[in-house]
Amino acid sequence: MDLSYILNELGEDRAAYFNAVTPPIIQSSNFACRTVEEMRYMLQHETEVNLYSRGNNPTVSMLEEKLAALEGTEQAIAFGSGMAAVAAAVLSQVKAGDHVVCVKKPYIGANKLMRHFLPRFGVEVTLIDGTNAQNFAQASKENTVLYYLESPNSFTFELQDLAQVASIAKAKNIVTVVDNSFASPLYQNPAALGIDLVVHSATKYIGGHSDVLGGVVCGTRERIHQIFKMEYMALGAVLSPHDAWLLLRGLRTLPIRMERVAQTTRQVVAYLQQREEVAEIIWPFLPQHPQYALAQKQLRNNTGQFTIKLKTDDLKQVETFCDSLQHFLMAASWGGHESLIYPAAATYKEGSYKSALPFTLIRFYIGLEDSEYLIKDLGQAFAKMVG
Ligand SMILES: Cc1ncc(COP(=O)(O)O)c(C=O)c1O
Numbered sequence: 001m002d003l004s005y006i007l008n009e010l011g012e013d014r015a016a017y018f019n020a021v022t023p024p025i026i027q028s029s030n031f032a033c034r035t036v037e038e039m040r041y042m043l044q045h046e047t048e049v050n051l052y053s054r055g056n057n058p059t060v061s062m063l064e065e066k067l068a069a070l071e072g073t074e075q076a077i078a079f080g081s082g083m084a085a086v087a088a089a090v091l092s093q094v095k096a097g098d099h100v101v102c103v104k105k106p107y108i109g110a111n112k113l114m115r116h117f118l119p120r121f122g123v124e125v126t127l128i129d130g131t132n133a134q135n136f137a138q139a140s141k142e143n144t145v146l147y148y149l150e151s152p153n154s155f156t157f158e159l160q161d162l163a164q165v166a167s168i169a170k171a172k173n174i175v176t177v178v179d180n181s182f183a184s185p186l187y188q189n190p191a192a193l194g195i196d197l198v199v200h201s202a203t204k205y206i207g208g209h210s211d212v213l214g215g216v217v218c219g220t221r222e223r224i225h226q227i228f229k230m231e232y233m234a235l236g237a238v239l240s241p242h243d244a245w246l247l248l249r250g251l252r253t254l255p256i257r258m259e260r261v262a263q264t265t266r267q268v269v270a271y272l273q274q275r276e277e278v279a280e281i282i283w284p285f286l287p288q289h290p291q292y293a294l295a296q297k298q299l300r301n302n303t304g305q306f307t308i309k310l311k312t313d314d315l316k317q318v319e320t321f322c323d324s325l326q327h328f329l330m331a332a333s334w335g336g337h338e339s340l341i342y343p344a345a346a347t348y349k350e351g352s353y354k355s356a357l358p359f360t361l362i363r364f365y366i367g368l369e370d371s372e373y374l375i376k377d378l379g380q381a382f383a384k385m386v387g
Pocket of ligand 1: 082084109154179181182200202203204213215333334
């Protein structure tokens with residue numbers, strides 16, 4: 001399907017709403033039936049009809065149709081946040097007594113779900129280094145039902161070979177779920193590589209303006225219906241019509257935002273490579289990265305996240321650099337218009353130097369600003385850092 005068609009037309013029945021070019025926000029919890037027979041039909045076909053908005057809502061459905069088309073899957077289901085989508089996808093596959101294999105260091109919320117939530121319900125989880133696909137096979141047991149992937153994963157951007165892991169999983173009848181937020185649905189399509197369920201935090205690139213939270217799970221009709229009937233309806237983490245509308249608006253400009261972010265990021269990384277204050281740049285799109293070949297094979301383009309390691313062993317210097325940036329905002333998340341840093345040093349507890357990550361690491365997200373504007377900001381912060 002043509003990308004322009006998906007983003008501008010698919011699912012949009014303009015004649016039904018005064019030929020408005022912008023989709024309507026159907027801000028209604030309820031949809032009325034005229035007869036008992038109609039209501040009976042509605043109740044029996046709850047996955048397809050509009051009866052109650054913790055179910056289907058026309059504005060949300062329009063978004064779901066576009067996201068499924070972007071990921072190349074039969075269907076998609078939207079949630080109120082990326083974590084709601086991750087949780088629904090994972091919970092839909094497990095029961096007490098099952099075993100899950102998960103990449104180590106997934107996004108912090110997924111980490112919590114795996115390490116602290118699932119074990120409470122009798123699901124055992126093994127965290128592995130996903131850079132070698134054989135590690136999935138080796139960690140699998142008789143009762144393994146799910147491989148949970150995030151590629152590239154958060155902060156340090158390790159990749160998994162999605163096609164290889166999917167083929168190992170298929171041979172063992174194990175379901176695969178991947179968090180594809182890093183790449184957006186434009187730059188990586190895991191379902192085409194054999195992955196069963198593809199999840200996004202739509203809060204990131206899909207929304208693109210840092211003004212909405214959302215999530216989506218994409219997969220076959222059968223798997224999405226299963227999630228709809230159970231995790232979606234029973235846990236109720238739905239996306240509101242207004243938030244679906246904001247995400248639809250975000251989608252209109254997704255290709256140009258992604259292109260701009262990709263280009264500016266390459267320029268900023270090229271600048272940082274020349275700075276002697278930078279010991280390392282962790283970015284799978286640099287030829288010297290150990291997984292460069294896989295990144296080239298699996299992703300269509302680079303995105304805006306990378307991590308640098310500052311060349312210092314002085315926490316104060318790291319703090320001075322970060323605190324001195326004037327245009328990069330210090331915040332969580334990414335994918336919006338604004339460039340961001342997330343210093344690992346911020347994860348250190350007062351008086352303790354213990355964290356999963358060295359304090360010299362800083363994750364960057366490059367937004368929509370001019371590269372010169374950002375580079376100038378970095379230059380003045382480096383000058384303050386070395387004093
Ligand atoms: C890779 C990744 N997945 C999932 C999430 C969770 O998304 P949300 O914040 O929309 O719940 C995040 C949030 O930062 C993320 O970075």
